[in-house]
Amino acid sequence: MLIEAGTSAGGARPKAIVRHKGELWMAKFARETEFSEPMAWEATALALARRAGVQTPEFELVRLTESRSILLTRRFDRENERRVGYISAHSLTTKNDHFRNHGFLRRHDGWTLSPVFDLEPDRRPEQVEATPIVNGGEQFGRDIRELRDCHDIFRLTPDDAEGIIRDVADRTADWIKIANDYGISREAAEASKRALAGPNRDRALAMAPDGSQTQTPPPTRRSAQKRRGDLGMPGNSGQWARKPS
Structure with missing residues (x-):
């Protein structure tokens, strides 16, 4: 179920918030001009990261056509519909956009590394x-x-x-x-x-x-x-x- 489209999540590709498995997930789409299966490649990168022992969000690839798919990732900054504090590494370093792709989550005992995302x-x-x-x-x-x-x-x-x-x-x-x-x-x-x-x-x-x-x-x-x-x-x-x- 679509909750919100055109979110403020940022990034180069269109996204939407959907309800999936009773929770909030992010749906990520390829741009209309992209035909190289970027969402399938991102799913591949996440799978490789997980295999390497890197923490990743729960994710699924939904195939639409032979050359089009949607990547669904579970919102790791939500717990029981409540927002979890998040700060990007970019906010701490102000170095470049690469540091927007990982960050830290606020837990009851302090800050911890977030799962990786936007890997391609x-x-x-x-x-x-x-x-x-x-x-x-x-x-x-x-x-x-x-x-x-x-x-x-x-x-x-x-x-x-x-x-x-x-x-x-x-x-x-x-x-x-x-x-x-x-x-x-x-x-x-x-x-x-x-x-x-x-x-x-x-x-x-x-x-x-x-x-x-x-x-x-x-x-x-x-x-x-x-x-x-x-x-x-x-x-x-x-x-x-x-x-x-």
Whole structure:
């Protein structure tokens, strides 16, 4: 049952509030000009995140036609029709729109991470500028090993960080089958491999499952700085790195 259309939930795609299973859910639609099954891809991304151990909202994909579907997600900011306090990471950091896609929920004992939402693989074939993994890190050609190298921020040892990264890569290895299960053709999935089966997956799979041994040389902060200089990009200090002579 439709409750409200054209909500203030934000985002690039049209949404509506519906009552589903006796609760409030968000219905998300593709734009009229989109024919690449973005809702099926978002459902695939949510399924992969859940498989990787990331908390996701309850969700369902409703197929309308062979190339059209609606994504339904349960409102995690509601409990028994009562609003749960929510603040986005963007509100705390004011960095960029990527931080609007996750945030914190107010519980009786404090703030806790919310489930993830608005996940969709960037399937464009060209090189895409993206939020760096670490402060001052790469915006183009990001390296998953940079995430491992900032393990101390997450109170992890280097071995534990490697083990988690490898575990996520293993759990999401059959992403093509999951995409197929949501109605995405094998041809369309193969055409989108850049987003889900690129060099970072190879780097992750090269890490030992128990984190006991790294089979790929780690990128040091110094080498990352040098790469940024080669690309003519700012270094960690915010100043332009000097290209090696």
